[in-house]
Amino acid sequence: MDDLLLRILCSRPAQPAVDSVLEWLRLPTDLARSASPFDAMVARAATADRPAWALATAHQGALRRLFPELDPNEIVAFCVSEDRGPHPRHIHTRLTGPAADSGLLRLDGHKRWATLAPVADRLLVAASRGFEGEHNRLVLLSLPAGRAGITITPLPESRYAPELPHATIRLEGVAVEASEILPGDAYLDAIKPFRVLEDLFGAAAMLSALAWIGTRDAWPSVVVEGCLAAICGLRALAAADPSSPATHIALAGVLAEAASAERAAEACLERSAADLRTRFGGRPATPIGASARERRLASAWTAVRSLRAPS
Numbered sequence: 395m396d397d398l399l400l401r402i403l404c405s406r407p408a409q410p411a412v413d414s415v416l417e418w419l420r421l422p423t424d425l426a427r428s429a430s431p432f433d434a435m436v437a438r439a440a441t442a443d444r445p446a447w448a449l450a451t452a453h454q455g456a457l458r459r460l461f462p463e464l465d466p467n468e469i470v471a472f473c474v475s476e477d478r479g480p481h482p483r484h485i486h487t488r489l490t491g492p493a494a495d496s497g498l499l500r501l502d503g504h505k506r507w508a509t510l511a512p513v514a515d516r517l518l519v520a521a522s523r524g525f526e527g528e529h530n531r532l533v534l535l536s537l538p539a540g541r542a543g544i545t546i547t548p549l550p551e552s553r554y555a556p557e558l559p560h561a562t563i564r565l566e567g568v569a570v571e572a573s574e575i576l577p578g579d580a581y582l583d584a585i586k587p588f589r590v591l592e593d594l595f596g597a598a599a600m601l602s603a604l605a606w607i608g609t610r611d612a613w614p615s616v617v618v619e620g621c622l623a624a625i626c627g628l629r630a631l632a633a634a635d636p637s638s639p640a641t642h643i644a645l646a647g648v649l650a651e652a653a654s655a656e657r658a659a660e661a662c663l664e665r666s667a668a669d670l671r672t673r674f675g676g677r678p679a680t681p682i683g684a685s686a687r688e689r690r691l692a693s694a695w696t697a698v699r700s701l702r703a704p705s
Contacts, residue, residue, distance in 0.1 A: 490502075
């Protein structure tokens with residue numbers, strides 16, 4: 395932990411500023427391969443000169459925490475949400491087969507939103523194998539982004555972090571091998587925990603970038619200290635079970651501390667260069683995914699209180 399905090403405080407960009415998220419994610423790192431996905435992510439995010447680079451690093455770190463077998467040299471996009479969102483009942487992308495002549499399965503469908511898809515080497519795609527009653531049997535597929543039948547269409551830039559690309563994805567007759575189906579239940583083992591890890595890693599990445607700027611620009615020490623303290627809390631939870639009600643409850647508290655530390659840091663941006671003020675200012679008033687986090691927290695408290703209820 396000490397080494398990680400010193401990296402944030404003492405890091406200096408080893409490379410010239412980059413102009414694209416692809417360049418940023420391809421930058422080499424001197425961090426040991428044995429470093430945890432969280433530590434590697436926070437150390438890299440400390441040198442981010444804009445939110446897009448920090449959030450891209452967080453996105454890839456969260457995926458590595460969930461899928462440690464992913465190739466560290468590939469950029470990966472997590473492709474779940476369809477027209478009505480990521481809930482299992484709204485996922486209609488369909489995996490069928492196998493075909494009698496080839497033994498290959500067939501993937502057809504549409505994803506309306508996938509972060510980093512325009513620059514991705516690999517797609518993790520949630521698909522249905524059909525309903526059993528009201529249960530949608532979901533699987534997660536690991537596919538090369540350039541496979542025939544996959545069409546990736548970039549979406550317009552977002553106002554905040556415009557350099558972070560998103561895309562829609564059309565899947566038409568994509569050939570899939572059985573070995574490309576990842577083990578486990580896609581919703582319980584991948585989609586649900588990823589949403590938690592994405593929140594956690596994203597908050598830590600932003601705090602890391604702000605803490606380094608604050609150290610360089612001599613913000614009040616208490617502001618940088620608040621960023622580092624929140625990162626420590628997030629680091630502990632990054633190793634916890636993202637499906638546990640206790641993790642959801644603790645994460646709500648740590649994210650509240652992280653938000654407070656981030657607000658204090660953003661108030662100090664007036665002391666920093668104009669380009670940094672422009673890049674890091676103007677965050678959405680309502681954080682993305684806030685309503686989903688509130689539902690998860692309410693469900694977690696319900697689960698915990700049911701365990702405490704007298705029999």
